[in-house]
Amino acid sequence: MAQIVVDNLVKTYRVAERTPGLWGALRGVARRTHRTVRALDGVSFSIDRGELVGYIGPNGAGKSTTVKALSGILVPDGGRCEVAGRVPWRDRIAHVAEIGVVFGQRTQLWWDLPVIESFDLLREIYRVPGDRYRQARDQMIELLDLGALLDVPVRQLSLGQRMRADLAAALLHGPAILFLDEPTIGLDAVSKLAVRDFIKQINRDRGVTVILTTHDMDDIEALCTRVMVIAGGKILSDGTLVALRAQVTRERWLTVDLVDAGAAIDEPGATEIRRDGHRVCLAFDPEVVPPAALIQRLAGRHAIRDLFVENPPIEAIVARLYASHGQAP
Amino acid sequence: MIRAGGLRPYRAIVGARFRVLLQYRAAALAGLWTQVVFGLVLIMVYEAFYRSSSPATQPIAFAQVASYVWFGQALFAMLPWSADAEVRAMVRSGAVAYELCRPVDLYGLWYARAVAQRSAPTLLRAVPMALIAALVLPRVGLGEWRLAPPPSLACAAGAAVALLGAFVLSCALSTLNNVSLLWTLGGEGVVLLMTTVVTLLSGLAVPLPLLPGWAQPVLAWLPFAGLFDLPFRVYAGHLAPGQLASVLVRQTGWTLALIALGRWLLGRGLRRLVVQGG
Amino acid sequence: MTRLPDAIGDAIRLYGRYAALSIRSQLQYRASFVTGVVSTFLVTASEFLGIWALFDRFGQIRGWRLPEVALFYGLVSVSFAISDSIGRGLDLFGATVKSGDFDRLLLRPRSTVLQLLGQDLPLRRIGRLAQGLGVIGYAVIAGSIDWTVGRALLAVASVAASVCAFLGLLVLQATTAFWTVESLEVWNAFTYGGATMGQYPLSIYRWWFRGFFILVVPIGCVVYFPGVAILGRPDPLGAPGFVGWIAPLAGPAFLAIALQVWRVGVRHYRSTGS
Numbered sequence: 111m112a113q114i115v116v117d118n119l120v121k122t123y124r125v126a127e128r129t130p131g132l133w134g135a136l137r138g139v140a141r142r143t144h145r146t147v148r149a150l151d152g153v154s155f156s157i158d159r160g161e162l163v164g165y166i167g168p169n170g171a172g173k174s175t176t177v178k179a180l181s182g183i184l185v186p187d188g189g190r191c192e193v194a195g196r197v198p199w200r201d202r203i204a205h206v207a208e209i210g211v212v213f214g215q216r217t218q219l220w221w222d223l224p225v226i227e228s229f230d231l232l233r234e235i236y237r238v239p240g241d242r243y244r245q246a247r248d249q250m251i252e253l254l255d256l257g258a259l260l261d262v263p264v265r266q267l268s269l270g271q272r273m274r275a276d277l278a279a280a281l282l283h284g285p286a287i288l289f290l291d292e293p294t295i296g297l298d299a300v301s302k303l304a305v306r307d308f309i310k311q312i313n314r315d316r317g318v319t320v321i322l323t324t325h326d327m328d329d330i331e332a333l334c335t336r337v338m339v340i341a342g343g344k345i346l347s348d349g350t351l352v353a354l355r356a357q358v359t360r361e362r363w364l365t366v367d368l369v370d371a372g373a374a375i376d377e378p379g380a381t382e383i384r385r386d387g388h389r390v391c392l393a394f395d396p397e398v399v400p401p402a403a404l405i406q407r408l409a410g411r412h413a414i415r416d417l418f419v420e421n422p423p424i425e426a427i428v429a430r431l432y433a434s435h436g437q438a439p
Numbered sequence: 440m441i442r443a444g445g446l447r448p449y450r451a452i453v454g455a456r457f458r459v460l461l462q463y464r465a466a467a468l469a470g471l472w473t474q475v476v477f478g479l480v481l482i483m484v485y486e487a488f489y490r491s492s493s494p495a496t497q498p499i500a501f502a503q504v505a506s507y508v509w510f511g512q513a514l515f516a517m518l519p520w521s522a523d524a525e526v527r528a529m530v531r532s533g534a535v536a537y538e539l540c541r542p543v544d545l546y547g548l549w550y551a552r553a554v555a556q557r558s559a560p561t562l563l564r565a566v567p568m569a570l571i572a573a574l575v576l577p578r579v580g581l582g583e584w585r586l587a588p589p590p591s592l593a594c595a596a597g598a599a600v601a602l603l604g605a606f607v608l609s610c611a612l613s614t615l616n617n618v619s620l621l622w623t624l625g626g627e628g629v630v631l632l633m634t635t636v637v638t639l640l641s642g643l644a645v646p647l648p649l650l651p652g653w654a655q656p657v658l659a660w661l662p663f664a665g666l667f668d669l670p671f672r673v674y675a676g677h678l679a680p681g682q683l684a685s686v687l688v689r690q691t692g693w694t695l696a697l698i699a700l701g702r703w704l705l706g707r708g709l710r711r712l713v714v715q716g717g
Numbered sequence: 718m719t720r721l722p723d724a725i726g727d728a729i730r731l732y733g734r735y736a737a738l739s740i741r742s743q744l745q746y747r748a749s750f751v752t753g754v755v756s757t758f759l760v761t762a763s764e765f766l767g768i769w770a771l772f773d774r775f776g777q778i779r780g781w782r783l784p785e786v787a788l789f790y791g792l793v794s795v796s797f798a799i800s801d802s803i804g805r806g807l808d809l810f811g812a813t814v815k816s817g818d819f820d821r822l823l824l825r826p827r828s829t830v831l832q833l834l835g836q837d838l839p840l841r842r843i844g845r846l847a848q849g850l851g852v853i854g855y856a857v858i859a860g861s862i863d864w865t866v867g868r869a870l871l872a873v874a875s876v877a878a879s880v881c882a883f884l885g886l887l888v889l890q891a892t893t894a895f896w897t898v899e900s901l902e903v904w905n906a907f908t909y910g911g912a913t914m915g916q917y918p919l920s921i922y923r924w925w926f927r928g929f930f931i932l933v934v935p936i937g938c939v940v941y942f943p944g945v946a947i948l949g950r951p952d953p954l955g956a957p958g959f960v961g962w963i964a965p966l967a968g969p970a971f972l973a974i975a976l977q978v979w980r981v982g983v984r985h986y987r988s989t990g991s
Contacts, residue, residue, distance in 0.1 A: 123989070124989075178820070181824060182823070182824075183820050183823050183824065183987060184987055184988075185984075185987045185988045199987065202823065203826045203827070204826070206823070206824050206825060206826050207826035209824075211824050216817075216818075216821075218821050218824075220738075222742055223738065223742075227738070231734060231735075231738070234730070234731055234734050235731065235825050235826070235827055235832075236825070236826060237727070237826075465897065465899040465900045466899050466900065466902055468900070469899075469900045469901070469902035469903040469905075470902050472903055472906055473902060473903065473905040473906040473909070473910065475906075476906035476907075476910040477906070477909075477910055477913065479926070480910060480913050480914050480922075480926075481913075483921065483922050483923060483926065484778070484917055484921065487778045487779050487917075487921035487922075488771060488775045488778050489775075490779065491775065491776075491777055491778055491779050491780070492774075492775040492776065492777075496774055496775055496776070628752055628756060631756045631760065632756070632759075634760070635759060635760045635763050638763070638764075639763050639766065639767060644763075644764065644767040645767040645770055645771060649770070649771060649774060650770050650774075651770055651773055651774065
């Protein structure tokens with residue numbers, strides 16, 4: 111049952127052009143030239159209730175524009191969009207009451223207020239009935255380990271603590287859909303894991319639909335079964351991580367630690383992509399050269415201390431995807 | 440004292456301010472518009488008072504009152520209002536302690552800041568304001584409210600000199616404003632007090648000649664009269680050119696006294712802050 | 718859709734919460750709060766001192782004496798203090814739009830204007846409020862106003878209407894921030910200028926100035942006509958007696974129009990993105 115339906119969304123921005131230098135500045139006073147940027151160029155997808163979807167793309171690709179349109183802040187120029195049966199920008203107030211949004215880089219909590227007071231104020235704003243609020247609040251406090259932080263003013267929280275508080279705040283009114291924009295940015299390793307665990311939990315146990323926008327591929331690999339890649343206002347890929355990989359390349363990487371650091375490696379079907387002292391990384395196509403055969407041949411010719419086979423990191427996959435569509439990452 | 444080559448850091452500060460302010464043309468125009476409206480309200484009020492009273496109560500002619508109002512509005516930005524935002528930020532963050540590390544005369548540095556703060560907006564506002572008040576008003580049928588030109592070249596020249604004296608005096612008062620932040624730890628109390636006093640005693644709220652007769656001698660010798668009231672009297676020809684010397688003496692005397700006070704307070708204030716570790 | 722009485726009660730409750738939070742955090746800095754109130758009082762008191770000095774010299778202005786002018790002055794002072802305080806969030810809207818914080822307001826299921834009003838309620842304006850009440854007190858004592866219940870209510874209505882008018886100006890000022898952040902100062906001519914203008918009875922101004930502040934930005938309308946009715950004297954402008962009693966309606970009407978313009982501004986913001 112599709113909860114979010116996006117059909118051929120189009121959004122163009124007019125950006126004023128700036129000519130550098132003094133002459134440009136003077137001319138700019140008299141006349142401004144404009145450049146049109148197609149932030150969304152026919153974006154279509156649909157998301158079912160309870161999905162956990164990753165949404166990635168280079169900067170300026172249209173990620174935040176999509177999220178703004180879906181959350182009702184932005185009115186697109188063309189196309190259709192329905193979230194939980196509503197057009198987001200038309201029934202703003204009814205729509206935003208049912209969604210939660212967390213921005214990684216700015217908090218929605220009140221800077222000078224203790225965390226619990228921010229929560230109480232949000233309860234008033236979202237008109238959450240007393241019992242439901244208390245239940246949601248207590249659950250969030252427990253899940254995100256906020257007990258010790260409740261009386262601390264938000265400005266005194268560390269980045270990790272603030273993100274946990276923001277996540278709780280976004281869910282106090284029990285939204286069915288959660289938009290997360292770079293939730294793990296700048297966080298330490300422990301906090302990142304905590305945030306990821308929480309996202310997984312609320313998606314799995316409560317069926318909250320999550321749309322996760324991020325540059326951190328570890329987030330994607332840890333959380334998302336489905337990934338959408340957007341670049342230049344167009345969706346380049348929409349499916350599982352495996353499918354994304356396969357779409358770009360079948361390539362696998364074999365990394366060996368050689369005893370002899372200077373040894374040259376010359377194997378048909380394998381390309382050396384990196385050498386770092388003893389460690390050499392080779393790329394190969396498993397359908398042309400089976401991994402076992404390659405390893406056997408190498409072991410026969412060189413003394414090997416250690417080796418492992420892996421997929422190219424998802425960053426490399428995605429960068430290639432961007433590049434193949436003419437986009438700089 | 441400051442030597443010629445050593446003026447470079449001070450010049451740099453002033454230049455930087457100018458460049459920043461010149462970018463905000465739209466804001467300057469907006470401010471100009473607001474001042475014009477204010478000036479019109481004030482002049483209409485005085486006009487109503489004048490029409491309702493006998494000449495015996497009128498120490499100066501109405502046309503002079505109108506010119507007085509525009510003169511004050513044109514020089515509005517020059518008056519020692521609000522403290523320098525940079526200084527306020529420095530004091531609040533504690534970075535002001537670094538001032539003691541600077542290899543320049545500290546009071547000179549602070550004075551240069553005041554010069555920067557006052558000069559750029561003044562020049563941006565004064566000239567257009569004066570032009571509008573002098574030339575545009577007659578064109579729209581409000582000629583009786585205009586800023587009248589000085590009666591003679593000597594008066595114009597004298598006014599220019601007196602305005603220079605006023606500028607120097609205002610910067611000394613401005614510096615005092617900034618220095619006060621050291622003592623109140625960023626609180627605006629003294630600045631607010633200065634604003635109130637200046638508004639009332641410089642002639643901006645009510646032209647000084649229209650204030651009670653018994654107050655006139657006091658007002659004439661306070662520093663605030665030197666800000667634009669005295670220069671105006673030279674401009675309008677109320678004072679004989681010879682009396683220009685008296686005006687300059689009053690302005691300079693107060694300027695030197697305020698500089699001395701400022702130097703002392705700045706030195707003590709900085710040392711006090713460092714001792715407190717604040 | 719919720720019913721109107723519920724919606725209003727809802728909004729008041731939320732605003733009350735915002736106000737309580739703001740007041741509490743200000744009272745934490747008691748010393749600073751006290752000095753703020755005292756200094757605001759002194760500043761506004763010195764303003765009235767200037768007016769007193771003018772009356773001391775000239776005696777009257779177009780037939781109006783000081784106690785009568787004091788009534789107008791006091792009414793404007795009180796309303797300006799109230800609206801300046803309530804509308805602080807609107808006054809700072811330029812910064813809110815610039816930093817992108819307006820998006821967060823759009824993401825909440827409440828009126829954006831209500832949220833902006835709730836951002837801050839600076840209490841030091843009480844200084845000006847006290848001064849305004851003091852001046853009205855002087856007008857009551859020194860003037861010979863024949864107070865009836867009706868006139869007292871009219872005074873309250875006049876203040877409420879002026880608050881609406883000033884808030885309307887602040888809403889319009891905030892709306893222009895959607896297009897340009899630098900030129901917001903133009904509105905000071907109407908807010909501060911309007912307040913200064915309203916201190917004196919409208920009849921002393923030129924007709925075109927009067928007309929503007931009666932028909933376009935009705936600050937003059939909601940202060941002058943009720944003031945004349947309260948004073949119980951004939952109107953030099955020749956308006957019939959009942960005008961003073963219906964004039965306050967212009968305030969909320971102006972605010973309603975301003976809020977419609979605000980909607981246009983929000984629509985523009987949501988179409989062009991931040």
